[in-house]
Amino acid sequence: MNGPVVVGVDGSPSALAAVDAAAQEASLRGVGLRVVHAFLWPAMHAPPGSSPLGPATGALHETVERIVADAVERARSQAAGLHVSHAVIAGEASTVLQAQSRTAQLIVVGHRGSEGFAELLLGSTAVHLSAHGRCPVMVVRGRPDPAGPVLVAVDGSPRGQPAIAFAFFEAVLRGTDLVALHVWSTWTGHGEHALGHPVDLTELVGDVDRLRQEEERVLAEALSGHRDLYPGVTVQPRLVRGRTRPALIEASADAQLLVVGARGHGGFTGRLLGSVSRAALHHAHCPVTVVRSDL
Template sequence: MAVDSVGSAVVVGVDGSESALAAVRLAAAEAARWHRPLRVVHAFIWPTLHSPVTPGTEGPADGGLRGQARQLVTAAVDQAQAVAPGLEVTGEIVDGAPAAVLLDASTDAALVVLGDRGMGGFTALVVGSVAVTVAAYARCPVLVARGAVDPHGPIVVGVDGSEVSRRAVEFAVRTAARRGATVLALHAYRHPVSTGPGDMQPLVYDESQLHEEEQRALAESVTGLTARYPEVSIRRESVHARAPKALTEASRTAQLLVVGGQGRGELTGLLLGSVSRSMLHHSHCPVAVVRA
């Protein structure tokens, strides 16, 4: 499902953490740009633990854990409306574990937004398990709030020639059109890539010829998008480097980093590729992971 699906909302997960509030602000701005309603969701996990219900857990309407959950949802809704006055915002509490609740919401969402770490995450972890799980299994693009946003920076998208990568490039260009931003399509390569089972990489290859071939692959990844989005300036850059290192460096001055969920040459059984997982941990700006 893509961001332009008719009638679908932007969904943001909240848990009361600072990371979640950053996600709310990011989600509100994005929903306003796409003219979408915003759905604020809090996963209330207590009922799933099969623990006895006591006055301290459920409590009266204005007390107990569920009352606290209502308060944090209300605060998140208020913050979203402050960021984007006039935006249609709803808030709800859904019983269940955070990852499961957000994955269920992704089936008919335009975009799922969440923070990189929740209240239950260890501070030593760079990115939380919920963010990784949702990015790996969501049925729509996932936007993870992390790092800082350079409003004047480009939208950087990683390109590797795969089908998922092409969807990521289109997502980046459409997003840039809404934001009035430029796009940097960045392709990092190390050496010739095998094109089929049993192919062997040559022991010796012409570096200049390889660069030309990689440049052509990069150009093909944006074919047709310039005509469809003439208002968006798309700059292409091909570098001889490891993809995670090149994308991490580019994210320092970007307003958004977009990556495909799984890249060329990665095992088809992997739901979240090594590059996209690395960016969730190391990007200096918000990261969008596009799988579907």
């Protein structure tokens, strides 16, 4: 897709950090940056038929204009020659940015809003976009290591392939290595065995080394086609035995970007965003990009 990178802004420090990341992404991709502010008129004060921005001289209008102008100026200062456009659109942030995602190649948002309620924003904006956006969604959080690798979570399922492809592409853009992390355990997940509950596979197979070799094969196969497409990327396959969420969050401390799929092969069918992706959005030490499998 040749669309722009879109960044959502609300005047918060988190949103300004998102502007920095979005400007970098747009510059690396050679596309424009679109700064978008979603505006909701306070319901109790909106005259019928009034403009969503209110009177041209109103303080609220001036605040919105300042938020957008500051974001545009900051973006242009981050990347010389970057084409930056902007828009103020009436509506809720999640709804507005979801609509923007239809023509964007990447949506970038901060991890907390102007009110400072990180959990509220993650519930209403970042998580919603990650589950329903029509393009990859980057949530800027933590303190990324600028010299670190791109980190991608590999679960071995076909639905995880778009996230791996995105991670390889990001590694090329950023000129850095790619760490492919595959976490495994001797225990099956709920519903993955005929008994309907977790089962220790060592009781069935009796050989942990054999299980490890099988997981090594899964990781290698998940990466093989992408290695051929991006031969210049140095890939560090990393096999970790343990629990996926803590292992991934720990590994993110040394990364400049974490890439995850929206759902893993052990996810709940009723959820568009799995527990691993949610944990990354809330606790990763670096920005997180969620890539849906059906994009």
